[in-house]
Amino acid sequence: MTVDSAYKALVDDARRRQEQFEQSPLPKIHIGMATCGIASGALETQAAFEAALKERGVQAHVHTVGCLGHCYAEPVVVIDHPDSGFPPILYPEVTPGKARMLVKLFLEEGDPRFEHIMGATVENEMIPSVTEFSRFNREKRVIMERCGRIDPEQIHEYIADGGYRALAMALGQDPEALIDQLDAAGLRGRGGAGFPTAVKWRTARAAAGSDKLIVCNADEGDPGAYMDRTLLESNPHQVIEGMLIAGVAVGATKGLFYVRAEYPLAVRILKTAVAQAREKGVLGSDILGSGFSFDIDLFQGSGAFVCGEETALIRSVEGYRGMPRHRPPYPVERGLDGRPTVINNVKTLATVPPIVEKGAEWFRSIGTPESPGTAVFSVVGNVTHPGLVEIPMGVTLRELIFDVCGGIPNKKQFKAVQIGGPSGGCLSADFLDTPVDFDALIRAGAMMGSGGMVVMDEDACMVDVARYFLDFTEKESCGKCTFCRIGTRHLLDILRRITRGEGREGDIEQLETLSRSVKQGSLCGLGKTAPNPVLTSLAYFRDEYVAHIEEGRCPGRSCRTLTAYYIDLDKCARGCDACVGCCPVEAVFTTSNRKKGIDQQLCVKCGECMVACPPDYDAVVKISPAHLAPVIERPPEKSD
């Protein structure tokens, strides 16, 4: 049997199963069930749907799918009810109560409850479609195309949707031609540095040794980035397929997934996916009758940020502390246990099947000439619509933050965007027109990194953000290079002092020299990039450092030692106790004329009283520097 006929048999079987499901006249309820959905209560929503269906005797399919990327709207549910005459409808924030209501009113009585709808998932003449929102129509999905549409734990859904076709095509091709195709497509590694994938594969192909290895790096350690996890949880087969194609191209027979142990759901789904792929004959020996054999193992990483670096990753699989070593030899020549090892990021591998299937030219038509394709970002922080976004490279930061993600909420001003996590930098409003691609971001002082993006409004303190990232890199430094181990510690000490109001003259200069030394004196990417948050915030927000050091003032009013809360007695309403009840440390007291005051000695500056104070009064004021807060005397305790 040839590869083509084996693949055809596989697809026909999958389509048959899928058509049975799709043509069923019963309503279908698709629930997004990745970690983010579950965290927002998708399991309870699913249970509520199932209970309500049973209770009311309504027949429907409950179909669990991956993540659509719309974190702000979780749990997201799509209901396809053909009998009602409505197109499939997307509902945001479906609580168990809403689930029960939809079963009764929509599934039973045919009323879709317009007030709860976000939109229809397809264009139609009855109700607005979600594609009219910029959050949907500005995206271009290559990597996440199937996320949220298919059940990640059912391989036939992926195959019926055209999955593993690229593998069948690759098996019939000359491996050299495969690599040439990637080269022509200009695919660059999505792990952060943007190294050309074809170069890596070609070197590995040329390397001596027959027991070559493909490693998928899913050790996503950046605090605030979760694209890789979502991808593995929503569409694991696309990554497996990419890994198999890498195997064909390089001549490897083994694959290894390095996944963080903190991602239990991703681990479980991957295990299922690998088992199902073996069962279908797209993994294991003699894949699709081609004579090519490839198998995949799973290694659970134990959580060390530095293990994202390839030589450190290898050390940790070998059972040692994950410490990087000198390169060369590069892992593609001598990697795990001395075998030639290709290490690719999850998103890089997931991009491979679409390129093989649709060709280099198609891929080049997306993005910019230097950085073709798309970028996946997890946009979080002070934006209206946080979540996972896949956009073509070259879209500007302004479009991404303001058009796609809805801009800054609460009528606040944009202050900065932090790109690339602990290795990246903070960019100010002047850089909003920077296009998102590998080179433009590096020129601006940030980097693509793994794709974490944190948007900050006017209340953020840039010194504190730099301190936060240094706190992280200082803990995660493996300790091998002196400059990284001790240098980050010193940087952190200085930043801590500044945020506490104990900054000294000369601190800024010392931060700059130290940052440069750490960059030069470190072996791996962690140390080389660790000072980036400091350097970029110094370059674009120097006045904030100066305000902290010279005036003891935090412009964002966020550093707690430098701010104080007080109650404006002109606004405070007599007899209202809202702030007293919410204070966790009993710092709020009643003055002699039954208004309120805050004991600055006891106050921990959590801001609860500010939230609790009714908007009509709005009497709690936050001020920096702290000594500007008016002193209100606590009346002596009554002795009765």
Add this chain to the structure above:
Amino acid sequence: MMVHAFTDEDRANLETLKTRIRTSPGGRGQLIPLLQTAQHTLGYLPEEALALVADHLGVTRSEVYGVASFYNQFRFTPPGRNPVKVCMGTACHVRGGEIILENFERKLEIKEGETTADREFSIERVACVGCCALAPVALVGETLHGHMAPSKVEGLVLRVRVEKEKAEREAAKQ
């Protein structure tokens, strides 16, 4: 740091671990998977568990401790029955995750990484939980609590304690 005495449950788990390790393959590459098995069985890595792994693989105990202490996943104190995990991802930090952590620390009178003497609570900081839209976020046991506020901390701790007392009263009645 507080030293926690072995409970009967710990001792039983250690026996289970012994059998599991005995039937595992050897080789240095098994070190991290074995440590994961040990932590999965016991909930943490006491000295005894590290010794079992070291002897099985023929590496020194100091070497095993050296590797285990390098990685964030491994812990050397028993987790509480209600582990509190406060998200310290970037989005949670921007929205005041640290204030939430401090409130738990103050309320439970332990520091991050420690367990209360009655083993009821433990506090950990975790990297992004992945629901940044709900920031700041904390997990108590398996339940996620979004949009955390200092005043919510007190309520959460109180609820666990009240429920426990209620369960004890019920048990005493029977």
